[in-house]
Structures are given as C-alpha cells and as structure tokens.
Amino acid sequence: MNDRSTPTRPLQSQVDSTIQYPLRILLPLSLMVMVLAHTGWSLFSNRSQIVNSTNREAVIVLRRTMSQLAGSLERAARRNELSTMQYSLASLGADPEVKFAVLIDEENDVIVSMRRADVGHRFAESVSQPYRESPILDAGALARVRMSQISSTLPFGDGHTIVGIHPVVLGAKTDRIRPDHLGLFVVLRDIRPTIQRATTAVSRQAVGTLVMSCLIAIGLGLFFHFRIAKRLERLEEMTRMVGAGNLTVRTGISGGDEVAALARSLDRMVVDRDIAEQTLGLQAMILAHVHDAVISTDLNGNVETWNSAATRLFGYSVEEAIGRSVDFLYFPDNVVAWKEQVMLPRAERSADDLQMRLRRKDASAVLVSLRLSLMNADDGRPIGIIGCCNDITEQKEIEAKLSESEKLVREKLSELEHLYRTTPIGLCMMDTELRYRRINDELARINGLPVEAHLGRPLREVLPDIADSIEPLYREVIETGQAKRSIEVERPPVDGHGQSSFFLASYHPLKDDTGRVRGVSTVVKDVSERRRAEERLRNNETQLAHVSRLSTMGEMVAGIAHEINQPLYAIANYAAACEHLSRRREPGWEEKVQSVMGQIAEQAVRAGEIIKRVRGFVANTESDYCPIDLNELIRDTTKLLSFEAKRLGATVSLELDAALPPVMGDAIQIQQVLVNLIRNAFEAMDGQVNGKNNVQIRSATLDGDASVSVKDSGPGISSDMVDQLKEPFYTTKEHGLGMGLAISQTIVAAHEGHLEIRSDADGAGAEFCIRFPALHEIC
Amino acid sequence: MAVPPTVFVIDDDPSALSSVCALLTAFGMTVKPFDSAEDFLADYNELQPGCLLLDVQLQGIGGLDLLRQLRRNQLDLSVIVISGNADKQVVRTATELGVTEVLHKPVQPHDLVDVVQRALG
Numbered sequence: 056m057n058d059r060s061t062p063t064r065p066l067q068s069q070v071d072s073t074i075q076y077p078l079r080i081l082l083p084l085s086l087m088v089m090v091l092a093h094t095g096w097s098l099f100s101n102r103s104q105i106v107n108s109t110n111r112e113a114v115i116v117l118r119r120t121m122s123q124l125a126g127s128l129e130r131a132a133r134r135n136e137l138s139t140m141q142y143s144l145a146s147l148g149a150d151p152e153v154k155f156a157v158l159i160d161e162e163n164d165v166i167v168s169m170r171r172a173d174v175g176h177r178f179a180e181s182v183s184q185p186y187r188e189s190p191i192l193d194a195g196a197l198a199r200v201r202m203s204q205i206s207s208t209l210p211f212g213d214g215h216t217i218v219g220i221h222p223v224v225l226g227a228k229t230d231r232i233r234p235d236h237l238g239l240f241v242v243l244r245d246i247r248p249t250i251q252r253a254t255t256a257v258s259r260q261a262v263g264t265l266v267m268s269c270l271i272a273i274g275l276g277l278f279f280h281f282r283i284a285k286r287l288e289r290l291e292e293m294t295r296m297v298g299a300g301n302l303t304v305r306t307g308i309s310g311g312d313e314v315a316a317l318a319r320s321l322d323r324m325v326v327d328r329d330i331a332e333q334t335l336g337l338q339a340m341i342l343a344h345v346h347d348a349v350i351s352t353d354l355n356g357n358v359e360t361w362n363s364a365a366t367r368l369f370g371y372s373v374e375e376a377i378g379r380s381v382d383f384l385y386f387p388d389n390v391v392a393w394k395e396q397v398m399l400p401r402a403e404r405s406a407d408d409l410q411m412r413l414r415r416k417d418a419s420a421v422l423v424s425l426r427l428s429l430m431n432a433d434d435g436r437p438i439g440i441i442g443c444c445n446d447i448t449e450q451k452e453i454e455a456k457l458s459e460s461e462k463l464v465r466e467k468l469s470e471l472e473h474l475y476r477t478t479p480i481g482l483c484m485m486d487t488e489l490r491y492r493r494i495n496d497e498l499a500r501i502n503g504l505p506v507e508a509h510l511g512r513p514l515r516e517v518l519p520d521i522a523d524s525i526e527p528l529y530r531e532v533i534e535t536g537q538a539k540r541s542i543e544v545e546r547p548p549v550d551g552h553g554q555s556s557f558f559l560a561s562y563h564p565l566k567d568d569t570g571r572v573r574g575v576s577t578v579v580k581d582v583s584e585r586r587r588a589e590e591r592l593r594n595n596e597t598q599l600a601h602v603s604r605l606s607t608m609g610e611m612v613a614g615i616a617h618e619i620n621q622p623l624y625a626i627a628n629y630a631a632a633c634e635h636l637s638r639r640r641e642p643g644w645e646e647k648v649q650s651v652m653g654q655i656a657e658q659a660v661r662a663g664e665i666i667k668r669v670r671g672f673v674a675n676t677e678s679d680y681c682p683i684d685l686n687e688l689i690r691d692t693t694k695l696l697s698f699e700a701k702r703l704g705a706t707v708s709l710e711l712d713a714a715l716p717p718v719m720g721d722a723i724q725i726q727q728v729l730v731n732l733i734r735n736a737f738e739a740m741d742g743q744v745n746g747k748n749n750v751q752i753r754s755a756t757l758d759g760d761a762s763v764s765v766k767d768s769g770p771g772i773s774s775d776m777v778d779q780l781k782e783p784f785y786t787t788k789e790h791g792l793g794m795g796l797a798i799s800q801t802i803v804a805a806h807e808g809h810l811e812i813r814s815d816a817d818g819a820g821a822e823f824c825i826r827f828p829a830l831h832e833i834c
Numbered sequence: 835m836a837v838p839p840t841v842f843v844i845d846d847d848p849s850a851l852s853s854v855c856a857l858l859t860a861f862g863m864t865v866k867p868f869d870s871a872e873d874f875l876a877d878y879n880e881l882q883p884g885c886l887l888l889d890v891q892l893q894g895i896g897g898l899d900l901l902r903q904l905r906r907n908q909l910d911l912s913v914i915v916i917s918g919n920a921d922k923q924v925v926r927t928a929t930e931l932g933v934t935e936v937l938h939k940p941v942q943p944h945d946l947v948d949v950v951q952r953a954l955g
C-alpha cells in the first residue's frame with residue numbers, strides 16, 4: 056500500500072519515562088518537613104510563653120505567700136515569738152524551689168532564716184551564690200523597699216529566679232531585735248524545675264504530634280504509591296504502548312476513584328481509536344482494492360489521493376500524481392474544472408456520471424465514467440473533491456454487443472412467437488387449474504373456437520365432450536412432473552355424424568425454478584388424415600389379400616372339389632344302401648339303416664365343414680382384429696390343406712407349444728400367411744421321390760413373442776436368393792404368381808410381426824418363420 | 835357250397851371305403867376293405883374268387899402301380915378302377931392294363947352295384 060491515502064502514523068518522539076521527582080516521595084516528605092517545622096516553631100513559642108507565664112504565676116504566688124507570711128511574722132514579732140517566726144520560715148524550706156527565706160532587720164542582719172545557720176549573719180553573707188552579686192539584692196534595692204515600704208517581687212533576670220522583698224513591722228523589742236521597727240522579709244525562689252516540667256510536657260506532646268504526623272505522611276506516601284502512582288504508572292505505560300500503535304492493550308484498572316475513571320475513559324478512547332483505525336485501515340484497503348480509480352483533489356485541483364486503480368488506469372504512480380494539478384488527465388480540448396462541475400446545482404448537471412475521454416501517461420485516451428463529489432469537513436465547509444472513474448471502454452463494447460444480442464433475441468423471440476402462433480401444430484399452455492393460458496391458432500382451429508374463447512377458461516368448459524378423457528392426463532402430468540408423449544386422443548364428431556377426429560397429443564410439465572409444476576405445455580397434432588390414409592391403405596391391403604386368397608383358392612379348387620366329393624360320394628353310397636335295405640327288409644334291416652343314416656349325417660357335416668372352411672378363407676370380411684390362438688389356427692389350416700398335402704404327396708407334422716400366448720390380429724389374414732407358407736413347402740418338395748416329404752410346423756414362444764415356423768425337407772433356398780423371394784411377382788414356378796410371400800410379408804408387417812427366411816445347407820430344406828408380439832391383456 | 839366271391843375294396847379315404855362296403859353289403863355281397871395297396875397285397879389269397887374295387891389315388895403304392903404288379907404276377911382278378919378326376923391318361927393306362935371297368939367319381943351307387951355284380955359274374 057503505497058498510496059497517499061493510507062494514513063501514516065506520526066513519528067513518535069522518544070518520551071523520557073523516568074520520573075525525577077516522584078510525587079509519592081515528595082509529597083510525604085514535604086508533609087513531614089511541614090510538620091517538623093510546625094512542631095519546632097510551636098515548641099519554641101510555647102516554651103517562652105510557658106517560661107513567662109510560669110514566672111508570672113510564681114511571682115503572684117510568691118507575693119501572696121509572702122504577704123501571708125509577713126502578716127504572721129508581724130504578729131509573732133509583736134509577741135516576740137522568734138521561734139514561731141523561725142518555724143514559719145522553716146516551713147518554706149519544704150519547697151525545694153525556695154532557695155532562701157530570711158527576715159532581716161534594718162541593719163540588714165538576719166533575724167530569722169529558713170536555714171537556722173544564717174541567723175545573726177549579715178544578709179549579704181547569707182545569700183548563697185550565684186545570687187549574692189545580683190543588684191536586686193544589693194543594699195540599694197533593699198533600702199528602696201524600706202523607704203517605700205512597698206513590697207517588691209521581681210524576677211531575677213536569669214529567667215527562673217524570683218526575689219520577693221516584703222517590709223515587715225517588727226513592733227516588740229527583743230534582745231536581739233533592734234529598735235528599728237521595720238524589717239525586710241526576703242525570699243528567693245528558683246522556679247527552674249517548674250519551668251522544666253512544663254516545657255518537658257510540651258515537648259513530649261510535640262514529639263507525639265511529630266510521630267503521628269510522620270506516620271500519616273508515610274501512610275500518605277504508601278497510599279500515593281499504590282493507589283495513585285502505581286496506577287498512573289500503568290496508565291503512562293499504556294499510553295506509551297498505545298502511542299506505539301498497540302491498540303489492543305487495556306489498563307485493567309478498576310475502581311470508583313478518579314484514576315479508575317481516567318483509566319476507563321482511556322480504555323474507551325483506545326477502543327474508539329482501535330475501531331477508528333480499523334475503519335480507516337479498512338477504508339484504505341477498500342480504496343486500494345476498488346476497481347475504480349479514486350482520485351481526490353483539494354479545492355485548487357491538486358491531487359491529494361491517488362489509489363492503485365488510478366495508477367493502473369492512467370499509468371502515473373502515486374508519487375507522480377500527488378500534488379500535481381489534476382489537469383494532467385485531460386486532453387487540451389476537454390478540460391473540465393472539477394470544482395465548477397461539482398459546484399453546479401444538481402439540476403444543471405447533465406448526469407451524475409460524466410462520460411469522457413481522459414489522457415493516460417502514454418498519451419493514449421481512455422473512455423471513463425467520472426463521478427465527482429464534494430468532500431465536506433465536519434462543519435460543512437468544502438475541503439476537496441473526490442473523483443471516481445472507471446474504464447468503460449469494455450463496458451461500452453459490451454453494451455453495444457448486448458443491445459445487438461438483445462435485438463437478436465427480440466427478433467428470435469418474435470420469430471418464435473410467430474412460429475408458435477402459426478405453426479400447423481396445435482400448441483397450448485395450461486395452468487395447474489387447467490385453464491388455458493395460451494393457445495395458438497391451429498389448436499383453436501382444432502377445438503373449433505376462436506383463440507379468445509379459450510384464454511382464461513377451464514378445459515372442461517371449452518371441450519366438454521373430451522374433458523373426461525384428457526383431464527386425467529393433465530392431472531397426472533401436474534402430479535408426477537413427468538411428460539406424457541404421443542397420446543392418441545379420439546374426438547367423436549362434434550355434431551354427432553361425420554367421422555371421428557384423431558389427435559396425437561404430448562403433455563410436458565412447465566416447471567419453475569424450484570421444480571414445482573406451474574403448468575402444462577401441450578402439443579397436439581391432428582392425425583385424422585393420416586389415420587384415414589392408413590385405413591385406406593389397410594383396406595387396399597385387405598382387398599389385395601383377399602384377391603390373393605381367391606387366387607390361391609382357384610389354384611386349389613380341383614383339390615377342394617375332390618375333397619368335397621369324398622363325403623358326397625360316401626353319402627350317395629350310404630343313401631343307396633339305405634334304400635336297398637329298407638326295400639328288402641331283411642331281418643335286422645332297421646338297425647343297419649339307422650347306423651348307415653348316422654354315417655350319412657356324419658359325412659354331410661364333413662362336407663359342410665369343408666365348405667365352411669373354404670368360405671371362411673375366401674370371405675371378403677373387413678379386417679377384424681381379435682385375439683388369436685395360433686395353435687388352433689395352425690390345426691385348422693392343415694385341415695384346409697390336407698387335400699393339397701395328399702395331392703402333392705406330403706405329410707405334415709405339428710409340434711405346438713401349449714403355452715403359446717395369444718396374439719392380436721386378423722385370423723383370416725394370418726391363416727392366409729400360413730396357407731402360403733405351407734403350400735410353398737408342399738410345392739418345394741413336389742416331385743421328390745425319396746418319400747420323405749414332410750413339413751414340420753412348430754409353434755414356440757420366443758422372447759415373449761409368439762412364433763410359428765414352417766420347415767420343409769425340400770431343396771432349400773440359396774442364400775443369395777433369400778432377399779428376392781419376398782419381391783412381388785418373383786416366382787420360379789410355372790403357374791406361380793409370385794405373390795404368396797409378398798402378401799404374407801405385408802400381412803405380417805401390418806401385424807407388427809416379422810417374416811424370416813432361414814435356409815441352411817442344400818437339402819436341409821427351407822424354414823419360414825413368422826413372429827408376432829404376444830397379446831398380454833385378454834380383451 | 836362254394837366259397838362266395840369277395841369284393842376287395844381299396845380306398846384310402848375311410849368314409850369312401852366304409853360307404854362302399856356298406857352299400858355292397860346291403861346288396862348282399864361279401865366285402866373285404868383295405869385302406870392301402872400294401873395291406874391288400876399282404877392279405878390277398880390268389881385262390882379266393884372275387885373282384886377288386888380300386889381307388890387309383892392311393893398313398894404309398896398308387897392304384898395303377900398295384901395293377902401293374904398284379905398283371906406281372908399273372909393274376910386273373912377282375913378289377914374295377916374308381917378315379918377321382920377324369921384324367922384321360924389314367925383311363926388309358928388302366929384300360930391297357932385290362933381293367934374290367936373305369937368309374938369316375940361321383941359314381942351312381944346303383945351303377946357301382948351293377949358293375950360289381952357283373953364283375954363277380
């Protein structure tokens with residue numbers, strides 16, 4: 056497929072499929088960083104807050120505690136109960152955060168301390184390191200409190216140490232108590248452990264959050280990996296395969312999420328594309344294989360598509376044709392602008408197909424039928440023109456030939472039609488309901504009605520007189536689908552007198568494609584004339600046979616006279632005897648007379664029989680066909696010829712087949728044949744002195760035929776003479792007519808039989824054999 | 835009493851033979867029928883007086899042949915010949931051979947009786 060029309064797949068740029076920044080890692084990682092940052096930041100901000108609030112809280116608590124304690128210290132001081140004061144302070148020592156608590160007098164000497172050891176010492180000495188140098192606790196600060204008599208509670212500056220200074224009125228004078236009445240109650244509290252505790256809790260919480268977040272991030276990462284990244288990878292792989300042209304792949308992704316939806320639509324897309332591509336391929340294939348040359352051009356007439364049929368038709372290869380103006384296909388005188396042609400309103404176009412001569416590469420012309428159609432884009436805008444052309448040179452020739460043969464067929468058909476109508480043979484077509492569908496002039500004439508009186512009418516209505524005899528024939532043909540040929544139909548004279556007509560009719564079934572009989576075609580020939588001629592001929596033959604019989608009788612008349620003389624002579628003798636006996640009346644005469652009278656009667660019958668036989672033989676009866684028992688006829692004939700036998704000194708021996716079938720025929724004529732043959736046999740042996748003049752008459756059944764052979768012991772016939780014998784007037788006898796065998800031959804033939812002459816060697820005699828078809832039905 | 839003379843009748847037609855015999859018997863003659871010349875020759879006794887009534891058309895040995903044979907044997911038997919067809923040749927030959935009488939069929943029965951009675955003498 057080297058056509059331009061075949062869509063070529065665009066070259067695939069090699070896509071780099073490695074993923075540099077896998078989301079499944081980046082996403083959890085960034086999440087973790089975010090959580091980490093957040094935790095760090097919140098840890099940091101919380102901590103300072105915690106420190107501040109703890110400090111504030113501690114200051115308040117300290118202030119409250121100190122004012123309470125200051126109260127109780129003042130009361131104890133008034134009562135001068137030092138020990139109570141000592142006790143009060145010592146109670147503070149229970150709090151490990153309280154680093155020291157002292158009550159100092161106006162000279163800054165320690166009056167009462169939390170730690171008993173400090174009592175009596177200078178305040179500055181009792182302050183433990185590292186607080187000793189703090190400016191808060193220096194003399195100035197103390198003096199300011201004393202001056203203002205307002206307690207102060209201050210954070211130390213290191214962030215976790217608070218110092219509270221509270222003025223206390225020392226009313227009652229003790230020995231150790233100076234007369235200055237105003238003491239200071241100083242307490243230092245290091246709240247680092249509390250802060251520590253608070254921050255620790257916060258950090259622990261932060262770590263917990265961090266761990267949770269990390270776990271979530273990992274989970275997220277895994278989720279991304281399996282539920283999204285993996286499937287996306289599969290999608291990516293698939294798109295790559297699809298891109299490479301493999302349209303059979305499917306994502307195999309299921310689910311209810313967006314990726315699955317994406318996969319599904321991708322699958323659908325691939326299927327669609329597969330189908331589209333197959334269609335496209337198919338179209339391309341069709342285009343390549345169509346017999347028509349298919350050429351498409353753009354609107355400017357430049358060739359865009361050129362299929363192989365076009366190459367075959369015009370001789371230009373795809374490469375030669377593509378891009379050129381389609382005008383190269385025209386001869387200069389008949390350029391057709393495709394665009395104008397195709398833009399013409401349909402009504403103005405002469406025909407859908409233009410028939411024109413186009414130019415081949417070798418400059419020869421080719422007659423084509425060109426069909427142009429406009430190619431439209433989806434929005435209906437024309438984008439090109441498609442031209443289909445096929446070589447109609449051959450088609451034109453075929454058309455010409457076809458119309459010629461059509462003309463010929465039409466002529467032949469009308470000839471046939473004419474023939475059908477005018478042929479002197481009756482023709483008709485009958486449908487299965489036995490209605491005339493068609494009939495020709497001759498059959499209409501035979502039927503004695505005009506053609507119109509037949510068409511569409513049933514047989515029974517048209518020919519009521521013979522419908523009974525021919526309807527069954529039609530029915531049989533329709534039922535069996537077998538033709539019936541040469542059926543003889545006799546039609547009695549229509550007006551009751553005149554002669555019967557005879558027809559030879561054939562019935563042929565007309566079948567449709569499925570072999571079902573849809574009608575019967577009938578051919579009818581009027582054979583009345585022939586039948587009459589045959590009858591005349593038969594009559595002539597009968598007449599001739601009769602004449603011949605008379606002549607035979609004439610030849611035998613002397614013999615016959617003698618034959619009749621015998622009984623008459625006997626009767627005369629008997630009668631004279633009777634007369635004499637009855638006159639003499641001797642005893643017993645009556646019995647004698649009776650017996651002699653019996654003899655007379657017998658002889659009279661004998662004479663009568665001879666005459667009957669002779670008369671039967673010469674009677675000029677109409678030929679009358681009836682079943683004949685040949686054996687009986689042979690016996691009868693030998694009796695008729697017994698005198699001839701005696702006269703010519705011959706004997707006759709019979710050998711008759713008791714099972715001989717009867718034959719149909721005219722008994723007298725067949726007897727005539729037997730007489731001729733037997734007499735010939737007698738005559739052939741006449742004059743032989745060896746005393747063995749015997750005629751053997753034999754009847755037999757041969758292949759179902761009845762045959763009679765007459766064999767003599769005469770000189771026989773030389774084989775070269777055999778054919779001549781049956782010629783009329785051939786004779787070797789002095790008084791012969793030469794008609795015997797000729798007439799016998801005619802008679803036998805009229806009975807559909809054969810007469811055969813056999814003569815072996817000299818001296819073996821001649822054998823004449825007649826043979827007739829057996830009659831099987833007894834009528 | 836002398837032996838009565840016998841009429842020998844030869845005819846190959848049985849009805850003719852029996853009717854002739856019946857006729858002659860009715861007229862009181864002694865008759866001996868034969869249906870062929872051969873039978874007659876076989877049976878014939880020269881000493882027996884009588885006459886011969888002969889049909890010339892016989893199967894086998896013909897009537898005239900028998901006559902010739904009888905004449906060759908010097909037999910003095912009066913012979914009456916009956917011929918079916920009045921063939922002059924037959925009559926002449928028969929006469930030459932010395933037959934008593936030649937009769938032609940059909941013969942009047944009374945003539946026949948007369949001729950035979952005359953022949954018997």
Ligand SMILES: Nc1ncnc2c1ncn2[C@@H]1O[C@H](COP(=O)(O)OP(=O)(O)OP(=O)(O)O)[C@@H](O)[C@H]1O
Pocket residue numbers: 731735736739767769770771772780785786787788790791792793794795796797821
């Ligand atoms: N059985 C036979 N043997 C020898 N030749 C025969 C025999 N039958 C007939 N022919 C010869 O055939 C000839 C013709 O016989 P056909 O019966 O036709 O005439 P025909 O007997 O001569 O005269 P007719 O008309 O009186 O019968 C005879 O003349 C005879 O030569």
Ligand SMILES: [Mg+2]
Pocket residue numbers: 731734735791795796
């Ligand atoms: Mg003949």
